[in-house]
Amino acid sequence: MNASGNTLRFPGRLGLGTWKMGESRSAHAREVAAVTRALEVGYRLFDTAEMYADGAAERILGEALRSFGAAQRPRLCIVSKVLPENASRTGTVRACEASIERIGCDYLDLYLLHWRGSHPFAETLRGFDELLRRGLIRAFGVSNFDVDDLAGWLEDEKRVGVAGSTHCNQLDYSLDTRQIEAQLLAWQRARDIQTMAYSPLGRGALTRHPLLLQLARARGASAAQIALAWCLREPDVVAIPKSADPKRVEENWQADGLRLSSDELEQLDRAFPPPRSRRRS
Ligand SMILES: NC(=O)c1ccc[n+]([C@@H]2O[C@H](COP(=O)([O-])OP(=O)(O)OC[C@H]3O[C@@H](n4cnc5c(N)ncnc54)[C@H](OP(=O)(O)O)[C@@H]3O)[C@@H](O)[C@H]2O)c1
Numbered sequence: 001m002n003a004s005g006n007t008l009r010f011p012g013r014l015g016l017g018t019w020k021m022g023e024s025r026s027a028h029a030r031e032v033a034a035v036t037r038a039l040e041v042g043y044r045l046f047d048t049a050e051m052y053a054d055g056a057a058e059r060i061l062g063e064a065l066r067s068f069g070a071a072q073r074p075r076l077c078i079v080s081k082v083l084p085e086n087a088s089r090t091g092t093v094r095a096c097e098a099s100i101e102r103i104g105c106d107y108l109d110l111y112l113l114h115w116r117g118s119h120p121f122a123e124t125l126r127g128f129d130e131l132l133r134r135g136l137i138r139a140f141g142v143s144n145f146d147v148d149d150l151a152g153w154l155e156d157e158k159r160v161g162v163a164g165s166t167h168c169n170q171l172d173y174s175l176d177t178r179q180i181e182a183q184l185l186a187w188q189r190a191r192d193i194q195t196m197a198y199s200p201l202g203r204g205a206l207t208r209h210p211l212l213l214q215l216a217r218a219r220g221a222s223a224a225q226i227a228l229a230w231c232l233r234e235p236d237v238v239a240i241p242k243s244a245d246p247k248r249v250e251e252n253w254q255a256d257g258l259r260l261s262s263d264e265l266e267q268l269d270r271a272f273p274p275p276r277s278r279r280r281s
Pocket of ligand 1: 016017048171200207225240242243244248252
């Protein structure tokens with residue numbers, strides 16, 4: 001346990017995203033195969049949400065996990081999210097129970113509020129508190145929160161007296177979306193809140209970018225691996241690229257071993273400049 005009371009540690013720096021999975025019947029077998037391949041090559045962190053294909057992405061994850069074996073469950077980190085419109089106290093609990101049912105696991109390792117909605121934070125936090133106490137989640141967090149949202153959320157967390165503390169903020173972070181570097185990244189670091197980078201491939205666009213393709217060619221790597229290695233240059237950032245292609249799932253996994261040189265990082269900074277104001281935390 002660290003100073004803020006968080007006990008969850010992510011198993012590795014890369015996880016598999018599942019947004020857009022479960023949307024078409026014809027893609028089903030390939031999507032299950034992609035998640036299965038992820039398990040085979042070593043991914044242990046999986047990100048999903050009740051929103052993704054109305055729960056069908058959670059079912060795909062569950063289908064792949066079943067073949068992995070119940071004994072391996074403690075080594076996995078399964079993340080799902082409650083939709084803001086469901087995030088009342090009782091709605092949060094119901095949504096989590098439904099996600100667990102669809103995935104076919106007994107508990108979630110991390111449960112996030114998908115983005116800020118109209119339910120008061122205290123309500124959602126009371127729902128998270130009940131889920132923690134019942135052992136249905138190991139940790140909780142948020143997604144798409146800025147510094148002001150997070151400051152208010154943390155105040156309410158104290159006020160409500162939740163059994164745990166906010167573990168993570170899942171945020172849009174990639175070479176072409178660097179806004180969190182202005183303030184949020186350092187602010188979270190100072191409070192021991194983990195940054196989980198979503199859309200680390202720029203939703204696929206970075207895998208076609210000329211500079212990334214050029215840097216990749218020179219190293220015998222792929223542009224996707226360069227984009228992921230860039231996210232992982234921050235020692236405490238975890239990234240969750242999505243692919244429904246078993247070969248790409250494996251290719252993305254190899255990015256963990258890639259360290260970009262200062263020359264490569266400078267070239268990338270010139271092409272994708274960091275935000276101007278890096279305010280203090
Ligand atoms: N909290 C939030 O609000 C939020 C928002 C967005 C995303 N997320 C989470 O973050 C995950 C990742 O983000 P994302 O899905 O938006 O975008 P992403 O991971 O940046 O990019 C996914 C796209 O890149 C393609 N791709 C993957 N690996 C590739 C490779 N090696 N070479 C070429 N193309 C490749 C994928 O196509 P194929 O599948 O065909 O390979 C897909 O079109 C999501 O799946 C979801 O779990 C969370």
